[in-house]
Amino acid sequence: xxxEKAAAPRRSIDWSDVHRRLEQVRHAVENDGTPDAQExxxxxxxxxxxLATPKLAESDGETIDVIEFLLSGERYGMGFxxxxxxFPLLDLTRLPCTPPFxxxxxxVRGEIVSVVDLRKFFDLPENGLGDLNKVIVLxxxxxxxxxxxxxxxxxxxxxxxxxxxxxxxxxxxxERYLLGVTGDPMVILDAxxxxxxxxxxxxxxxxx
Amino acid sequence: MEKNDDAFRKRLLATFRNEAAExxxxxxxxxxxxxxxxxxxxxxxxxxxxxxxxxxxxxxxRAVGKGEIETLCQSMESFFSLLKQGKASLSAGQFDLLxxxxxxxxxxxxxxxxxxxxxxxxxxRELRQRLSGNGSRNTEAPAPVVRNDIPPDSQAPPSASPPxxxxxxxTGPTMGKALPDPPPLRGGDTVRVPVARLDAIxxxxxxxxxAKLTAHQRVMDIRAAQSGVIALARQRARxxxxxxxxxxxxxxxxxxxxxxxxxxxxxxxxxxxxxLQQEDDFIKTHAMRLETLxxxxxxxxxxxxxxxxxxxxxxxxxxxxxxxxxxxxxxKFVRDGSRSQGKDVDFRIxxxxxxIDRRILEDLRDPLIHLVRNSLDHGIEKPETRLAAGKPxxxxxxxxxxxxxxxxxxxxxxxxxxGIPLDKVRDVAHRLQLAPPSGNGDAxxxxxxxxxxxxxIFQSGVSTSPIVTDxxxxxLGLTIVREKVExxxxxxxxxxxxxxxxRFRLVLPLTLATFRGVHVRCGEREFIxxxxxxxxxxxxxxxxxxxxxxxxxxPLNGQALSLARLAQVLGIPADKAQARTxxxxxxVAGTAENRIAFxxxxxxxxxxxxxxxxxxxxxxVRNIAGATVLGNGRVVPILHVPDLLKSARHAAPSxxxxxxxxAARKSLLVAEDSITSRLLLKGILEAxxxxxxxxxxxxxxxxxxxxxxxxxxxxxxxxxxxxGFDLTAKVxxxxxxxxxxxxxxxxxxxxxxxxxxxxxxxxxxxVKGSFDQSNLLTAIRRLL
Numbered sequence: 001x002x003x004e005k006a007a008a009p010r011r012s013i014d015w016s017d018v019h020r021r022l023e024q025v026r027h028a029v030e031n032d033g034t035p036d037a038q039e040x041x042x043x044x045x046x047x048x049x050x051l052a053t054p055k056l057a058e059s060d061g062e063t064i065d066v067i068e069f070l071l072s073g074e075r076y077g078m079g080f081x082x083x084x085x086x087f088p089l090l091d092l093t094r095l096p097c098t099p100p101f102x103x104x105x106x107x108v109r110g111e112i113v114s115v116v117d118l119r120k121f122f123d124l125p126e127n128g129l130g131d132l133n134k135v136i137v138l139x140x141x142x143x144x145x146x147x148x149x150x151x152x153x154x155x156x157x158x159x160x161x162x163x164x165x166x167x168x169x170x171x172x173x174x175e176r177y178l179l180g181v182t183g184d185p186m187v188i189l190d191a192x193x194x195x196x197x198x199x200x201x202x203x204x205x206x207x208x
Numbered sequence: 209m210e211k212n213d214d215a216f217r218k219r220l221l222a223t224f225r226n227e228a229a230e231x232x233x234x235x236x237x238x239x240x241x242x243x244x245x246x247x248x249x250x251x252x253x254x255x256x257x258x259x260x261x262x263x264x265x266x267x268x269x270r271a272v273g274k275g276e277i278e279t280l281c282q283s284m285e286s287f288f289s290l291l292k293q294g295k296a297s298l299s300a301g302q303f304d305l306l307x308x309x310x311x312x313x314x315x316x317x318x319x320x321x322x323x324x325x326x327x328x329x330x331x332x333r334e335l336r337q338r339l340s341g342n343g344s345r346n347t348e349a350p351a352p353v354v355r356n357d358i359p360p361d362s363q364a365p366p367s368a369s370p371p372x373x374x375x376x377x378x379t380g381p382t383m384g385k386a387l388p389d390p391p392p393l394r395g396g397d398t399v400r401v402p403v404a405r406l407d408a409i410x411x412x413x414x415x416x417x418x419a420k421l422t423a424h425q426r427v428m429d430i431r432a433a434q435s436g437v438i439a440l441a442r443q444r445a446r447x448x449x450x451x452x453x454x455x456x457x458x459x460x461x462x463x464x465x466x467x468x469x470x471x472x473x474x475x476x477x478x479x480x481x482x483x484l485q486q487e488d489d490f491i492k493t494h495a496m497r498l499e500t501l502x503x504x505x506x507x508x509x510x511x512x513x514x515x516x517x518x519x520x521x522x523x524x525x526x527x528x529x530x531x532x533x534x535x536x537x538x539x540k541f542v543r544d545g546s547r548s549q550g551k552d553v554d555f556r557i558x559x560x561x562x563x564i565d566r567r568i569l570e571d572l573r574d575p576l577i578h579l580v581r582n583s584l585d586h587g588i589e590k591p592e593t594r595l596a597a598g599k600p601x602x603x604x605x606x607x608x609x610x611x612x613x614x615x616x617x618x619x620x621x622x623x624x625x626x627g628i629p630l631d632k633v634r635d636v637a638h639r640l641q642l643a644p645p646s647g648n649g650d651a652x653x654x655x656x657x658x659x660x661x662x663x664x665i666f667q668s669g670v671s672t673s674p675i676v677t678d679x680x681x682x683x684l685g686l687t688i689v690r691e692k693v694e695x696x697x698x699x700x701x702x703x704x705x706x707x708x709x710x711r712f713r714l715v716l717p718l719t720l721a722t723f724r725g726v727h728v729r730c731g732e733r734e735f736i737x738x739x740x741x742x743x744x745x746x747x748x749x750x751x752x753x754x755x756x757x758x759x760x761x762x763p764l765n766g767q768a769l770s771l772a773r774l775a776q777v778l779g780i781p782a783d784k785a786q787a788r789t790x791x792x793x794x795x796v797a798g799t800a801e802n803r804i805a806f807x808x809x810x811x812x813x814x815x816x817x818x819x820x821x822x823x824x825x826x827x828x829v830r831n832i833a834g835a836t837v838l839g840n841g842r843v844v845p846i847l848h849v850p851d852l853l854k855s856a857r858h859a860a861p862s863x864x865x866x867x868x869x870x871a872a873r874k875s876l877l878v879a880e881d882s883i884t885s886r887l888l889l890k891g892i893l894e895a896x897x898x899x900x901x902x903x904x905x906x907x908x909x910x911x912x913x914x915x916x917x918x919x920x921x922x923x924x925x926x927x928x929x930x931x932g933f934d935l936t937a938k939v940x941x942x943x944x945x946x947x948x949x950x951x952x953x954x955x956x957x958x959x960x961x962x963x964x965x966x967x968x969x970x971x972x973x974x975v976k977g978s979f980d981q982s983n984l985l986t987a988i989r990r991l992l
Binding site: 089090091095096098102116132133142143 | 418733821824827829831835841855858882885
């Protein structure tokens with residue numbers, strides 16, 4: 001391909017074009033590769049235009065951004081607005097005298113963050129041996145904790161209109177936190193509800 | 209503009225409120241002191257002080273346009289000025305009047321942002337009338353006001369008066385002398401700094417401590433690397449003579465000009481030997497560089513450490529406040545309380561200058577008020593009862609603070625009242641089913657002894673007061689006192705005071721946030737015991753453990769102490785190998801009468817730790833007070849000793865775990881990079897009765913296999929540094945390990961992967977997606 005292109009001008013050399021291009025290159029080199037003001041304005045305007053276009057123009061309704069992750073072979077999503085950060089679980093300190101769903105605590109840049117195993121909290125059967133080596137830190141104004149995931153697929157935008165209320169296979173505690181299910185299917189959980197749930201909060205002392 | 213004015217006025221009022229509160233406090237303390245003092249000279253001094261405070265308050269009120277405060281102060285000032293001139297005297301009624309005036313001032317200050325209510329204004333008017341009624345010649349009031357305006361001037365002369373004015377210099381000191389105690393300079397060598405700013409500085413300084421710990425860890429890491437190089441150098445030194453000899457022989461051979469077909473091999477050997485010699489030099493150079501590096505790191509650590517410690521100490525000192533700053537509200541509190549109950553009580557503070565961390569002090573305010581209230585309400589009897597009992601009419605409550613050993617503060621609140629009626633406590637305890645009835649004295653049920661009985665008063669719901677007053681009686685206060693004090697890392701105990709009353713003793717750390725902790729290991733977990741809660745760390749012979757009344761005890765310093773296993777109290781697996789050792793490691797926690805020896809597997813050392821909360825989800829975890837981050841970044845939980853003591857008493861007594869089958873256990877190595885899977889596999893295999901060690905990747909596993917005998921290897925496939933296939937291949941290629949059974953556990957389930965595993969030499973292949981612990985265990989059993 002490239003050879004063909006290179007060969008083309010050799011047949012009849014358009015010197016004025018060569019000079020024009022040389023001039024362009026000289027200009028670019030002299031400006032250290034930075035486009036001139038006019039060019040910058042044009043690029044920025046184009047970019048702004050592209051960014052301003054709604055991603056899901058075809059569905060006018062509300063959308064939610066979710067972080068998509070895998071847990072025990074199932075796909076889950078959770079409101080991205082509640083995600084503070086995601087990091088690989090490298091070290092974990094287990095805590096005695098806590099319920100099984102509290103896996104332990106980790107050090108996040110000097111701050112102690114507790115890590116929750118949602119499979120245990122939702123009472124899901126633990127089939128298979130997952131990787132469970134990603135921590136998704138959820139936060140709200142009053143609560144912060146991490147949840148474990150096998151892997152994190154990324155962030156995607158889901159139109160609310162595409163959400164189905166539930167699936168017959170979703171039972172128990174999980175259903176309580178359900179925001180909806182997409183067609184793929186991905187189970188979207190209500191992060192706000194989870195963060196506000198007092199059942200996840202440990203507040204116990206030894207009876208005298 | 210209007211908004212700005214409004215904001216300015218608000219700021220002004222806030223400043224005024226702070227300043228005025230100090231004046232009112234001083235005024236209140238002065239009045240209490242005045243009431244107690246009989247000596248005329250001392251009284252004169254106190255009158256002078258309260259007079260000055262009233263005057264300053266008046267001036268401040270005028271500046272912000274709080275007319276009602278100004279006029280009330282004016283009347284009080286007039287009264288004090290008469291007192292000063294000896295033209296008025298003080299009766300009990302007048303003290304009440306003055307105290308009432310102070311109360312009204314406090315109330316006015318409490319709502320300083322709003323205009324005074326009609327009721328407040330009426331109260332001010334009424335008080336003013338009563339105050340002027342007490343002094344017969346009220347009109348003379350302005351005179352002392354003028355006099356008292358002198359102090360600011362007397363501070364001015366150095367700059368204001370021209371130097372040649374010798375007369376002015378002469379009069380200055382005399383005017384100063386006219387006032388017995390010149391008021392302390394405001395804004396001289398002291399600066400007001402907002403608490404929030406100080407706290408920010410403290411937080412930053414505390415972070416330096418983490419840097420110090422990390423620096424220490426670096427030193428240790430370099431030293432460890434250095435010892436590796438030294439060991440290598442030593443091994444090299446052993447073969448060095450042989451290499452040299454070999455080289456010499458070669459050289460001699462060459463000199464003799466021996467020819468032959470080994471010539472080529474000799475050259476290669478020669479090159480190798482020469483290289484070895486070079487390498488020797490290289491190792492020596494690097495050993496030296498490491499030594500220099502270690503020394504430099506050590507120096508850095510020390511200098512950083514001393515700077516950080518010094519800074520932190522200084523910042524903490526800046527945050528220290530004397531006990532008096534909270535205790536000074538107490539005299540008035542006692543006075544008012546005793547009046548309303550028809551009691552006559554004297555309140556004394558000793559060691560009010562003892563300093564303590566402001567943050568502790570703040571949390572201490574309520575407990576102290578509660579304990580004093582307790583003495584007042586339950587302790588001190590009515591005057592007639594006291595006289596009948598042959599005691600002085602006037603009761604005494606005393607608060608004394610002092611610094612004790614180990615950088616701690618002791619605060620004792622004692623009264624000479626009736627003491628705690630133990631029989632009543634017993635009855636209440638019985639009614640609440642907290643203890644057997646006091647009459648039941650058969651040998652088995654240890655009816656509550658006095659000490660245990662006293663302890664009960666800290667329990668929720670235990671109150672001996674038949675009526676609930678607005679002061680006390682609900683039986684909750686002492687529980688809250690204990691909870692608060694323990695949260696501060698302190699302890700509270702109760703006993704009888706020498707005078708026959710009750711004596712509460714609070715022991716608190718001087719400062720918060722950092723403390724020393726004893727780092728222990730228990731099974732595979734590590735914990736920190738706060739040193740402040742420990743009395744001893746000891747190692748005793750296992751045979752010394754005796755069982756008394758179904759509980760294990762251990763003799764220590766001639767006393768039998770209850771023994772508890774930390775692992776059991778916390779409900780975690782203990783180190784099984786430890787059960788075979790001849791001695792046990794103990795950490796003795798708790799205070800004198802309430803000590804328990806906790807058995808741990810190992811004491812790793814004592815170090816400075818920085819306490820962190822467990823995060824917002826874990827508000828309060830049983831037996832755990834917080835966590836700390838060690839220099840190497842590892843997180844270690846800090847134990848909550850008061851909880852542990854309770855837990856240990858609850859824990860069912862059980863004998864040492866049996867260890868008979870232990871020797872025959874097979875040991876397995878689990879190589880898995882995911883920490884959760886590693887823990888899960890380890891859990892499953894340990895539950896099945898195997899000894900399990902873990903490795904974080906293939907290389908780690910291979911190193912462990914080379915140094916320690918294992919019966920079987922369970923390995924993940926997808927791991928960093930060395931994957932499961934490569935590990936298996938390496939094991940098979942190693943003569944010593946060739947026969948080791950290998951089980952691969954993997955997420956890869958394709959036929960090709962299976963074949964690759966078999967090719968590498970794995971004995972079994974388990975797919976993670978369909979993982980089931982019985983599959984794994986069956987496979988392992990078949991291979992062992």
